[in-house]
Amino acid sequence: LAKTTQPISMDSYEGQEVNITCSHNNIATNDYITWYQQFPSQGPRFIIQGYKTKVTNEVASLFIPADRKSSTLSLPRVSLSDTAVYYCLVGLPRDYKLSFGAGTTVTVRA
Amino acid sequence: SAVISQKPSRDICQRGTSLTIQCQVDSQVTMMFWYRQQPGQSLTLIATANQGSEATYESGFVIDKFPISRPNLTFSTLTVSNMSPEDSSIYLCSGDRDSNYGYTFGSGTRLTVV
Numbered sequence: 001l002a003k004t005t006q007p008i009s010m011d012s013y014e015g016q017e018v019n020i021t022c023s024h025n026n027i028a029t030n031d032y033i034t035w036y037q038q039f040p041s042q043g044p045r046f047i048i049q050g051y052k053t054k055v056t057n058e059v060a061s062l063f064i065p066a067d068r069k070s071s072t073l074s075l076p077r078v079s080l081s082d083t084a085v086y087y088c089l090v091g092l093p094r095d096y097k098l099s100f101g102a103g104t105t106v107t108v109r110a
Numbered sequence: 111s112a113v114i115s116q117k118p119s120r121d122i123c124q125r126g127t128s129l130t131i132q133c134q135v136d137s138q139v140t141m142m143f144w145y146r147q148q149p150g151q152s153l154t155l156i157a158t159a160n161q162g163s164e165a166t167y168e169s170g171f172v173i174d175k176f177p178i179s180r181p182n183l184t185f186s187t188l189t190v191s192n193m194s195p196e197d198s199s200i201y202l203c204s205g206d207r208d209s210n211y212g213y214t215f216g217s218g219t220r221l222t223v224v
Contacts, residue, residue: 034212043114043202043215044153087152098143098204098213100153 004088009105018075020104022088025069033064033071036087038103044087048073078108112137112205116216123193123223130189131201131219138183139206144176147200147218156201159186193223 005023012018024033032051036044048055050062050071061074075082085103113136123129133142141160145153157165157178165178179187190197203216 036212041220042217043116043204044213045215046212049212097155097158098153099155102152 004090004101006086006088006101006104008102009107011107011109012078013109014079015077018078018082018106018108020073020075020086020088020106021070022073023070024088024090027068027090028092030092031090032093033062033068034089034091035060035062035073036089036100038085038087039083044100047086049093075106078106080108080110082106083108112139112214114203114205114214114216116203116219118219119217120220121222123221125194125223127193128189128191129193129221130187131203132187133185133203133205133216135184135205135214140183141206142180142186143204143213144178144186144188145202145204147202149200153202156188190221193221195223197221198223 003026006020032049034049035047037047038044048057048060048062050064052064055062063072085105087100087103089098115134117132121129141158143158144156146156147153155168156171156176157167159165159178159180161180161183167173175191177189186203198221200218200220202218205214
């Protein structure tokens with residue numbers, strides 16, 4: 001499994017865009033990049049997954065450059081309820097063994 | 111995506127006793143996973159559970175301490191045996207992957223051993 005590196009924490013204010021970059025220099029050819037969100041006292045929740053370029057859903061966007069050695073999760077116009085830990089994972093789509101790194105604690109302030 | 115009901119949500123147990131945590135999935139899933147999460151820390155995989163076969167444990171976790179059952183495709187249990195305060199943690203289960211929605215997790219069991 002490719003090792004990932006992401007910032008430990010980030011602070012933001014309501015209405016701002018939050019961008020979290022994850023480094024995965026050893027990503028394999030068939031690996032996908034997946035992001036999970038975890039609120040206190042809850043299990044992680046899938047946010048978005050991508051292989052290359054850009055993926056967007058109703059929650060976030062995921063930007064992956066051509067070399068795929070990093071990726072950026074973009075949360076548009078965050079609110080207080082977006083305060084959570086965000087995990088970047090890299091692996092095969094059918095690799096059931098998720099390897100969670102330290103994650104990024106995002107704190108949104110009013 | 112699947113919904114996983116996990117119980118109990120929290121418990122306080124005496125050292126030396128055992129606690130069984132249950133996870134019920136609202137649809138059939140091929141594999142289920144059990145994780146441990148220390149407060150403020152990331153998740154650590156304990157074991158992978160398939161129906162009809164013995165669970166596969168990660169390094170540092172053994173069956174005698176964390177026996178797992180997987181009697182069918184919608185249910186699994188994890189037992190924390192002969193507990194000590196070091197077992198105080200959050201335990202989470204996770205179900206099979208939906209290709210569009212990733213893995214589904216239970217809400218966790220917060221265990222305190224006194």
